[in-house]
Amino acid sequence: MSDDAIRAVLVDLARVTFGTPTGFQSVLESEVTARGEDPDSVRAWVVAHGGRLKDVPPHRSQTAGEPRWQVVETPSDVRYLIPSAALEVAEP
Numbered sequence: 001m002s003d004d005a006i007r008a009v010l011v012d013l014a015r016v017t018f019g020t021p022t023g024f025q026s027v028l029e030s031e032v033t034a035r036g037e038d039p040d041s042v043r044a045w046v047v048a049h050g051g052r053l054k055d056v057p058p059h060r061s062q063t064a065g066e067p068r069w070q071v072v073e074t075p076s077d078v079r080y081l082i083p084s085a086a087l088e089v090a091e092p
Contacts, residue, residue, distance in 0.1 A: 001038060004089075006045040009037055010080070011087050025087060028056070029078040042080070049086035054079045 001009075009032065014025035032042050043053060058076045 001041045003045065006037075006042055007087060007089070009035065009042070010046075010082060014082060014087060021081065023084055024051075024081045025084055027080045027082065029080065032080075039078075043078075046080045046082055049083065051080055051082040051086065054081055 010025075010027055013027045013031050013035075015027075016024075017026050020026045029039050029042075033039050046053065056077045056079050058073065
């Protein structure tokens with residue numbers, strides 16, 4: 001993937017979530033792979049542009065549902081932490 005193509009994917013998926021450091025945006029690797037993109041290329045791009053990878057551990061939670069409480073399991077994932085400036089396209 002080209003540099004601009006990776007940036008475009010990350011710009012589309014990036015958001016600030018709880019725990020994201022100031023000046024950074026985050027993207028889950030599972031969202032990148034769900035789009036059919038190459039996670040190895042995206043990981044390399046993130047690191048090359050001053051970002052870092054953070055493992056998101058699996059967790060269990062309970063939700064109210066039919067007929068009683070249900071246990072919801074969220075699998076582990078990798079979160080890309082990307083400097084906001086790296087997602088900006090330089091003006092020509």
